[in-house]
Amino acid sequence: MLKKLKQTTLQSLKSVGVSTMVHNSRWRRGRLLILAYHGISVLDEHEWNYTQYMSAEVFRLRLQQLKDSRCAVLPLGEAIERLYKNDLPDRAVAITFDDGTADFYHQAFPLIKEFDVPVTLYLTTFYTHYQRPVFDLMVSYLLWKGREKTLDLTRLIKVDSQIGLRSFKAQDRARVAILEFAHRQKLSAEEKDALAEELAGNLKLDYDFLLEKRIMQNLAPAEVTELSAAGIDIQLHTHRHRTPKDRQLFLREIEDNRKSIECLTGQCATHFCYPSGAYDRTFLPWLKESEVVSATTCEPGFASMNADRLLLPRVLDNPALAPIEFESWLTGVSAALPRRRVPAHRVIG
Numbered sequence: 001m002l003k004k005l006k007q008t009t010l011q012s013l014k015s016v017g018v019s020t021m022v023h024n025s026r027w028r029r030g031r032l033l034i035l036a037y038h039g040i041s042v043l044d045e046h047e048w049n050y051t052q053y054m055s056a057e058v059f060r061l062r063l064q065q066l067k068d069s070r071c072a073v074l075p076l077g078e079a080i081e082r083l084y085k086n087d088l089p090d091r092a093v094a095i096t097f098d099d100g101t102a103d104f105y106h107q108a109f110p111l112i113k114e115f116d117v118p119v120t121l122y123l124t125t126f127y128t129h130y131q132r133p134v135f136d137l138m139v140s141y142l143l144w145k146g147r148e149k150t151l152d153l154t155r156l157i158k159v160d161s162q163i164g165l166r167s168f169k170a171q172d173r174a175r176v177a178i179l180e181f182a183h184r185q186k187l188s189a190e191e192k193d194a195l196a197e198e199l200a201g202n203l204k205l206d207y208d209f210l211l212e213k214r215i216m217q218n219l220a221p222a223e224v225t226e227l228s229a230a231g232i233d234i235q236l237h238t239h240r241h242r243t244p245k246d247r248q249l250f251l252r253e254i255e256d257n258r259k260s261i262e263c264l265t266g267q268c269a270t271h272f273c274y275p276s277g278a279y280d281r282t283f284l285p286w287l288k289e290s291e292v293v294s295a296t297t298c299e300p301g302f303a304s305m306n307a308d309r310l311l312l313p314r315v316l317d318n319p320a321l322a323p324i325e326f327e328s329w330l331t332g333v334s335a336a337l338p339r340r341r342v343p344a345h346r347v348i349g
């Protein structure tokens with residue numbers, strides 16, 4: 001109901017010319033809109049988690065809207081430099097992708113080439129070198145795929161419990177139990193993959209088919225090299241997709257991630273994105289120490305000259321945003337309207 005009201009308001013603002021006025025305003029000219037994406041579905045991933053995945057059709061519509069709105073899509077590094085020099089062009093936008101899931105290569109990249117827009121990919125590197133599904137995500141996806149079934153945890157994780165997976169809440173309960181078991185048992189990456197395969201078997205799901213489609217897998221090293229050579233800007237997202245509160249461990253995450261990216265691209269990555277959007281002021285001096293020049297969050301908003309370079313807001317685009325709502329972000333009208341936050345439990349990446 002509230003969403004409908006918002007869309008009607010935006011439509012009215014558009015029809016009386018307010019959107020165009022804001023779009024061309026000095027206020028908007030001084031601001032950078034950084035868009036965030038994760039995966040572009042190969043199968044039905046956007047039905048599982050719409051904050052992480054969208055279909056190629058929706059992503060194409062977004063790129064078309066960007067083009068029709070005459071937005072200046074800039075490379076992230078240039079956009080940030082020009083933001084702080086007060087030298088942004090009209091309607092400045094930067095496009096970023098998080099994680100580097102394998103679908104980027106076949107789903108997102110062809111559209112990026114077709115629309116000829118610069119894109120930054122924040123790459124987490126552990127699963128680039130370990131070409132199996134990202135365990136946490138795969139467990140969640142499998143439980144959703146098996147939502148018509150009842151899961152017996154007795155043999156899987158030695159917990160005497162049967163869970164009917166119909167509701168998201170029940171799937172989440174099973175997910176937490178499985179992840180806690182893997183953590184408690186200190187399972188290796190290979191053991192976790194075997195557990196995910198066993199879970200798929202219990203739910204009568206074809207794990208080999210999902211492997212063949214590279215669902216929940218990361219880009220392979222050769223794909224990262226090829227994408228970088230083709231102009232995709234590869235940047236930091238930690239090696240193991242985590243931000244420890246311990247300085248040494250935090251610095252190591254950046255260092256391992258940077259070394260790996262440098263090895264694959266020949267470039268030194270200096271822009272960072274907080275995994276799962278989880279930022280903390282404790283990290284700021286450590287990021288400076290690591291010579292990171294910018295860091296983005298998932299706090300929705302526009303970046304202005306007054307924003308901290310290490311806490312730049314980003315708009316997490318998702319298929320639940322109607323075209324008029326997406327447009328209101330491009331124009332800047334959205335900044336003046338109340339916003340619904342994405343439920344925390346839906347943000348994984």
Ligand SMILES: [Zn+2]
Nearest residue numbers: 098275276349
């Ligand atoms: Zn991520």
